[in-house]
Amino acid sequence: MLYTTQLQFAYPGGQPFAFPDFQCEKGETLLITGKSGSGKTTLLHLLAGILQPTGGGVWIDGVDLATLQGSAIDRFRSQQIGLVYQKPHFVASLSVLDNLLLPSFFGQKKRSTQQLRHLADQLGIAHTLSKKPFQLSLGEQQRAGIARALVNEPPVLLADEPTSALDDENGHKVFELLQEQALQRGASLIVVTHDNRLKAVVKRQLQLH
Amino acid sequence: MLAKIIFGNLRHKPLHTALSVALLALSTGIIALLLSMQTQIEQKMERDLQEIDLVLGAKGSPLQLVLSAVYHLDAPTGNISMEDVQKIKRHPLVKQTIPLAYGDSYASFRIVGTDSNYVKKYDARLQRGRLFATDLEVVVGASVAQKTGLQLGQTFHSTHGEAAQGDIHEEHDYVVVGILEPTNTVLDQLILCTVGSVWTIHQPSEAESNHEGHDHEGHNDEEHDHEEHNHEAAEQELTALLVKFRSPMGIMTLPRMVNETTQMQAAVPALEINRLLGLMGIGTAALQALALAILVISGFSVFITLYNRLQERRYELALLRSLGCRKGQLFFLMIAEGFLLAILGFAGGHLLSRLGLAYVNQSSQAFHFAFQYDWVPTEAWLLLSSLLVGTLAALIPAWRAYRMDVSAALADPS
Incomplete structure (x- = not known):
């Protein structure tokens, strides 16, 4: 589903990163761990096409990301990849519902308010849709962030430290929810984290050095 | 959706928006008032002259x-x-x-x-x-x-x-x-x-x-x-x-x-009136220069507002990019905000200038002349120049948004 080959990246004037090859099948969860500075977030941005690798490549659904130029990569990302962040930021001036509509607008995938309500219902945030993001609790924000990643039903879900800002209970809930939603949709889930709590629950792990 | 983001953002920081709009309104208002009065006085002088040689x-x-x-x-x-x-x-x-x-x-x-x-x-x-x-x-x-x-x-x-x-x-x-x-x-x-x-x-x-x-x-x-x-x-x-x-x-x-x-x-009335309008012209020219200076300053204020907001919204804009927003769309978002501020400012200025005319009409009974509130053709130039000021002010923030390093902005959720 998603795989990398001899992926390399170097920030201007910085140490080059070389990442081990890996793949992630549909419905599979892959945990990528490593200490700070090991290039976890860099790897995630490479997988999402936000950064362009200096060597090697990323294939998603048989598409080499390097072949996508300009706005094509933006379109591809919005349709094929759902991103979940450590602290789910939103467009502060828009309601939660409008924030959930953003991916469908930019990905040009029509989503009815009804579909979004259904999704919000599944994630337990139906009551927050008309609120502004800052009015939500941290747990609700994280779930809204997951909902936003799922709006376009992407085959790949990438999560950057999705649980490290949450306490044990909430962290556990959020991760379960993420895994459950990915499994339901047959999506590949790649989680980048240094959260040791997750290491205990995920089988496939990749350690970065 | 883009419109929602633009309007949402302008509403989100009402004081920033209000300051920019107020400054723009003040400058365009003064200029519109002067243009309107000058044009109308000249027209009136012209009409009253009626081939009196x-x-x-x-x-x-x-x-x-x-x-x-x-x-x-x-x-x-x-x-x-x-x-x-x-x-x-x-x-x-x-x-x-x-x-x-x-x-x-x-x-x-x-x-x-x-x-x-x-x-x-x-x-x-x-x-x-x-x-x-x-x-x-x-x-x-x-x-x-x-x-x-x-x-x-x-x-x-x-x-x-x-x-x-x-x-x-x-x-x-x-x-x-x-x-x-x-x-x-x-x-x-x-x-x-x-x-x-x-x-x-x-x-x-x-x-x-x-x-x-x-x-x-x-x-x-x-x-x-x-x-x-x-x-x-x-x-x-x-x-x-x-x-x-x-x-x-x-x-x-x-x-x-x-x-x-x-x-x-x-x-010869035509001669005398030209002399008089020439004298008045010096005064209005000075006032217009002043108003233009305010217009430039208000353009600067729009620039600062948009620029500051850009720093604040870096993460938000990067987020939009990560959700599939194209560079060009982001550029458009920023330009549109400047444009919209300019339109609001001009509308406010138009209103202000008409209030000014009403005040002049009220207070100068002795002049025995009522100014009309109609649109004066030269105001089209004023509209154009204020839109230009708004757009120019948004240009640098928009360019920076266009060139933004999405990865770095996302990695630094400050």
Whole structure:
């Protein structure tokens, strides 16, 4: 589903990163761990096409990301990849519902308010849709962030430290929810984290050095 | 959706938005007010001029004569004798002359003795009633009727001079026989009657006429402190004569002839008004420069607002990019915000300038001229330049948003 080959990246004037090859099948969860500075977030941005690798490549659904130029990569990302962040930021001036509509607008995938309500219902945030993001609790924000990643039903879900800002209970809930939603949709889930709590629950792990 | 983001963002920081809009509104407002007033004054001057080639009056300041006889804004320079007037009337180059005799007023509106050609010159139509036919009948201008409430058939006494507290000529009653439709010219502000009426009013009573020059009771009292001409009007004089030539040759020869061979002076209104507008132009140019400076500063304020917001919204904008927003769309978002601020500012400025006109209309009754609130063509340039300022101010923030390093912005959720 998603795989990398001899992926390399170097920030201007910085140490080059070389990442081990890996793949992630549909419905599979892959945990990528490593200490700070090991290039976890860099790897995630490479997988999402936000950064362009200096060597090697990323294939998603048989598409080499390097072949996508300009706005094509933006379109591809919005349709094929759902991103979940450590602290789910939103467009502060828009309601939660409008924030959930953003991916469908930019990905040009029509989503009815009804579909979004259904999704919000599944994630337990139906009551927050008309609120502004800052009015939500941290747990609700994280779930809204997951909902936003799922709006376009992407085959790949990438999560950057999705649980490290949450306490044990909430962290556990959020991760379960993420895994459950990915499994339901047959999506590949790649989680980048240094959260040791997750290491205990995920089988496939990749350690970065 | 993009519109939602734009409007949402402008609403999100209302004070930032308000400051930018207020500054833009202030500068465009001042400029719009100046443009509107200048254009309207010039148009009004132009309209009132109506092919009056030459104004004849007593010697004095030519500008005063023109302001007094054409625009009825200034005091008269004095009187001219019928004898001199006849000389001009008979001159072969003169096509038409209109006599003007004034000096009295009612409710500070000028009463002007003239003939029907004066009304025809401005294409004025009667709203009600008829033109004056005999002495002491008057036709009132539209504004006069509106402000004084004078009705057909109503009578009134005139006041000597222009001041509201002048002596009142109580011996004679004027009677309103007609009301003019609005002409948007000086006629709106005048009360018109025959030249004979003015003479009649100032006819000294028999007893007084024998003691001319002495101190009297009643209306002759003013002799030493008011303009003499009114008193002398009793001797069948005019205050001014409006002249139209048969050919442009007249303008070459007649002024010289008048100035050299008569007691009158000849003033060319077009020339005098150009001089006056030129003088006024210096003042408005200075004010316009000031307003332009404010416009530039407000453009700068829009820039700072957008730029600061860009720093604050870095993560948010990166987020949009990660959700599939294209670079160009982000650029458009930022430009659109500047554009929208400019439109709001211009709209505010337009409103402000109209409030300004209303205030001027309210406070300067003495000017006897109501500014219209219509759109002045030059304001289109103002709209263009304010949109340009807004767009330019947004250009650098928009460019920075376009070039943003999405990865770095996302990795630094400050």
